[in-house]
Amino acid sequence: MSARTLRLRPWQRAALTAFQSTIGPDFLAVATPGAGKTTFALTAARLTLPKVQGRLVIVAPTRHLKTQWATSAERFGLHLEDDWKPADGPLPSDIHGVVTTYQQVATAHAELASICHDGFAILDEIHHAGSDRAWGTGITDSFTTCRHRLALSGTPFRSDDVMIPFLRYQNGQVVPSSEYGYGDALGDGRVVRPVYFPRFGGHMEWTAPDGAVLAASFDDPLPRAHANQRLRAALSVDGEWLPAVLGQAHEQLMKIRERTPDAGGLVIAIDQEHASGIARMLRDRFQTKATVVVSEDADASKKIHDFAASSTPWVVAVRMISEGVDIPRLRVGVYATTTTTELFFRQAVGRIVRFTGGRGRAFMYVPDDPRLRQFANSIKEVRRHRLDLYKDQREVDDRNERADGAEEQMSLFAVHSARPTDADHEDEVASALRSELEEADLPGVEGDDESAEPVVDHPDLFLDLTRLPPVDSSERVRPSVRGGRKDRERLRSMNNRWVRDLVGVTGLTHAQVNAELNRLSGVRRVAQATAVELQRRSDEAQKWHSRELKTPV
Numbered sequence: 301m302s303a304r305t306l307r308l309r310p311w312q313r314a315a316l317t318a319f320q321s322t323i324g325p326d327f328l329a330v331a332t333p334g335a336g337k338t339t340f341a342l343t344a345a346r347l348t349l350p351k352v353q354g355r356l357v358i359v360a361p362t363r364h365l366k367t368q369w370a371t372s373a374e375r376f377g378l379h380l381e382d383d384w385k386p387a388d389g390p391l392p393s394d395i396h397g398v399v400t401t402y403q404q405v406a407t408a409h410a411e412l413a414s415i416c417h418d419g420f421a422i423l424d425e426i427h428h429a430g431s432d433r434a435w436g437t438g439i440t441d442s443f444t445t446c447r448h449r450l451a452l453s454g455t456p457f458r459s460d461d462v463m464i465p466f467l468r469y470q471n472g473q474v475v476p477s478s479e480y481g482y483g484d485a486l487g488d489g490r491v492v493r494p495v496y497f498p499r500f501g502g503h504m505e506w507t508a509p510d511g512a513v514l515a516a517s518f519d520d521p522l523p524r525a526h527a528n529q530r531l532r533a534a535l536s537v538d539g540e541w542l543p544a545v546l547g548q549a550h551e552q553l554m555k556i557r558e559r560t561p562d563a564g565g566l567v568i569a570i571d572q573e574h575a576s577g578i579a580r581m582l583r584d585r586f587q588t589k590a591t592v593v594v595s596e597d598a599d600a601s602k603k604i605h606d607f608a609a610s611s612t613p614w615v616v617a618v619r620m621i622s623e624g625v626d627i628p629r630l631r632v633g634v635y636a637t638t639t640t641t642e643l644f645f646r647q648a649v650g651r652i653v654r655f656t657g658g659r660g661r662a663f664m665y666v667p668d669d670p671r672l673r674q675f676a677n678s679i680k681e682v683r684r685h686r687l688d689l690y691k692d693q694r695e696v697d698d699r700n701e702r703a704d705g706a707e708e709q710m711s712l713f714a715v716h717s718a719r720p721t722d723a724d725h726e727d728e729v730a731s732a733l734r735s736e737l738e739e740a741d742l743p744g745v746e747g748d749d750e751s752a753e754p755v756v757d758h759p760d761l762f763l764d765l766t767r768l769p770p771v772d773s774s775e776r777v778r779p780s781v782r783g784g785r786k787d788r789e790r791l792r793s794m795n796n797r798w799v800r801d802l803v804g805v806t807g808l809t810h811a812q813v814n815a816e817l818n819r820l821s822g823v824r825r826v827a828q829a830t831a832v833e834l835q836r837r838s839d840e841a842q843k844w845h846s847r848e849l850k851t852p853v
Contacts, residue, residue, distance in 0.1 A: 306376075309491065312340040315478035319344050319450070322477060326466050328426070328451045330476040332485050333650020334492045337452045338372050338626075341422045344450055346376045349396070352447045354419020356380065356397030357412055359405055359439070361425050364601040366399040368626060369424070370785055373399075379785065386411040388827035402428045406438035417445045426451035427643070429464050440465045454650055455643045482653075483682040492653040493631075494661050494683050497676040498548065499668040501721040502541045504533040517721065518668040528638060531669050535570060535636050537577035539718025541667075543585055546578070546634060549665045550586050553613060553632040556660060562611040563660075565632040568618075568648055572596055575616045578636065582614055590614035628654045633664040635672065645675040791834035795826060798841030805848045817841055 308316070311331070319327050331337045345356055356378065358369050370382035373396075381391065384398040386408040391398065398415060405412060421443045423429065429439045443449055449466050468475045485491040505515040506529055516522055516530050534541045549565060556563045567582075569575035572594045579590040591607045593600050593615060600620055607615045608627040615627075618637075630652045635645070652662040666672050795817075802813045814826075821837035823829045829837065 306339070306343065308339070308343065309336055310488065311478075311480040311484065312336055312343070315340055315480070316344055316347075318478050320347070325446060326449050326451070326468070327477045328453070328467055328474070329478045329480075330453055331478075331480040332482040332492060332653075333454045333647065334654035335454075335480055335485050336491075337424075337454070338369070341424075341450055341452055342373055342376045342378065344448075345420050345422060346378060348420055348448055349378075352419055354417045354447065355391065355395075355415050356420045356422070357416040357443070357446075358397070358399045358422040359402055359424060360399060361402060361428050362620070362625075363401065364604055364620070364625060365424065366401060367601055367605075369399045374785060379788075382785065385827075389825060390828055391415065392828055392830045392833075394830040394832070402435045402439070405442050406434040409438045409441035412442040413445060416443055418447050420448045421446045421450070423449065423451045423466070426453050426464055426467065427455065436462070436465050455646050481682070482679065486683065490655050492655055495649055495653050495679065496661055496663050496683075497680060498552075498663060498665050499673060499676065500541070500545050500548075500665065501668040502534050502718055503721060504530050504539070504541070504718045506530070506533040518670070527669070527671075528640075531640070531667060532570075532638050534667050534669075534718045535574070535638065536718055537574065537581060541718035541720045542578070542636065543581060544720040545636075545665050545667075546581060547586065549632050549634045549663070550582070550588065550613075552663055556631050557613070560629075560631070560660065562629050563631045564607070564612065564627065564629045565614045565634070566627075566630050566651055567614065567616045567634040568637045569616055570637050571618055574636075575618050578616045579614075582616075588613050590616050592616050593620045594618040595620055625651065626654070627651065628656045630654075631660065631662050633662075635664060635666040640669065640671045642675050645672060646679075649679060788831055788834070791831060791838060792826065794838050795834060795841065798838060798845065801845055802841060802848070805845065817844075820844070 315329050315331075319329075329337060329340060331340070349356060358366075358373075358380065360366050360369055366382040370380045373380050378396045379394065380397050380399050381395050382399040384391075384400060397419070398412075400408070400412065423439065423443075429436050443466070451466060463469070464474070482492060486494060501518050503515070503517045505513070507513050508526070508529060514526060514529070516526070518530070518534075522530060533539065536542065546567070549567075553563060553565045567575075567578050567590075569578055575592050575594055579592045582588050582590045589612055591603055591612055591614070593603045593607070595618060597603065604615075604620065604625060604627070608629070615630075633648065633652045635648060637644075639645075649664050652664060664676070666676055799810060799813050799817070802808070802817075803810055806813065808816075817837055817840055818824065818826075820840040821833060823833050823837050826834070826837070
């Protein structure tokens with residue numbers, strides 16, 4: 301069901317104005333996680349599609365985000381196919397476009413180029429287009445003939461030297477068309493939460509891959525390889541460092557849940573085995589339930605959706621909730637992964653800062669590793685001074701900081717002990733309490749009501765979607781099912797059930813039953829059928845099934 305009235309934040313309105321006045325096909329919107337990039341992009345698409353001939357293609361980093369985008373698009377009256385495959389052929393006439401992934405674009409660029417020719421492309425987290433040569437080539441081949449290419453990112457940089465397609469560079473740096481940083485969002489109020497970083501030191505002992513026994517604290521300078529091993533030792537489920545940090549984080553989450561009962565916590569783990577160990581630790585030591593979400597799990601998207609809608613305290617994830625995934629109730633995070641790139645760290649922090657009402661803070665518990673300390677400190681400075689974090693000159697040398705993937709084959713690596721020591725976790729928690737008075741002056745922040753709605757004093761920030769022109773002025777695309785994607789899924793599932801039933805009662809093969817139903821309903825292929833055609837096909841199947849049951853044996 302589409303929304304009747306859309307409320308735009310000031311930055312979204314300003315970015316939309318800039319987008320509409322841009323000459324040329326390309327526009328890059330950089331906005332801090334939680335600011336509402338999805339709403340901005342879909343608003344731009346909804347206003348622009350009536351003026352172009354092609355359809356809408358959205359490219360997302362993961363399968364889960366495909367579903368998230370398709371669901372959000374329905375609020376705008378945009379019906380998108382999020383299970384599209386090149387073999388499906390032409391799109392049904394009542395579909396406005398598709399949602400795909402960068403991985404799929406690498407192999408389906410010809411089909412996507414046809415769909416999006418003279419159309420509109422949204423490239424979510426565009427920095428992924430440089431992750432793989434085939435991905436970058438696929439993006440270029442797929443969307444060169446688009447009328448509009450809207451790129452989005454919360455972290456518009458990469459740890460390597462790969463150029464990202466369709467972006468403008470100056471002195472080796474990406475130049476955004478519109479920019480809205482974490483400091484801007486804090487200053488505006490009611491967009492993101494202030495985030496605090498309790499950091500924990502530690503003294504670790506381990507056996508290196510070459511058999512040498514090493515010991516160091518986070519304050520000791522080490523070569524990169526040994527620093528990676530030290531961090532891995534600290535995060536071991538067999539040491540005492542991780543349980544101590546989880547205990548502090550869990551205690552903080554329970555305090556938040558006293559006022560906000562559905563507040564959640566996120567632990568970012570190293571791999572599937574590590575995630576399972578952390579979930580057991582939460583269960584055995586702290587008597588609390590945790591959902592485990594890993595990329596290898598076929599039900600990962602469903603688990604994320606179910607967790608977001610529940611009040612389960614903790615979710616433990618591996619590379620599944622670090623970027624773009626929208627779980628507004630997350631308030632506490634534990635950075636328990638060996639990935640030490642700035643891009644990944646900022647994306648992880650972005651998962652817990654979304655504003656949902658009230659004056660609550662967000663907390664990301666981190667190892668006092670020098671690299672992570674640097675990233676956290678840069679965000680802390682923005683928090684303290686309400687500055688735009690993207691205007692600071694960042695240090696660009698993490699191209700070799702690829703976690704420690706080589707250690708996966710280091711058979712001699714072993715953790716002997718990992719003991720926590722004081723860092724500045726108490727200072728950060730105390731700062732969060734002291735900031736109650738400091739942040740009382742922020743625009744729109746008043747009271748402690750977690751369910752309070754934002755107050756908007758600018759009537760021009762409201763957009764009445766019901767008064768916009770049809771999505772396709774040529775009336776080529778006419779969505780005819782109010783429920784959109786969910787109804788389409790229901791109709792396809794219903795057709796599949798009828799085919800199975802008819803196979804059982806007629807003795808025909810699946811192919812024969814499908815062919816006859818297509819003939820009776822005038823459908824060429826189910827994948828290309830509109831919702832009206834799917835309903836007609838289901839009705840024909842029901843009639844056929846009834847006739848078979850009445851036929852005497």
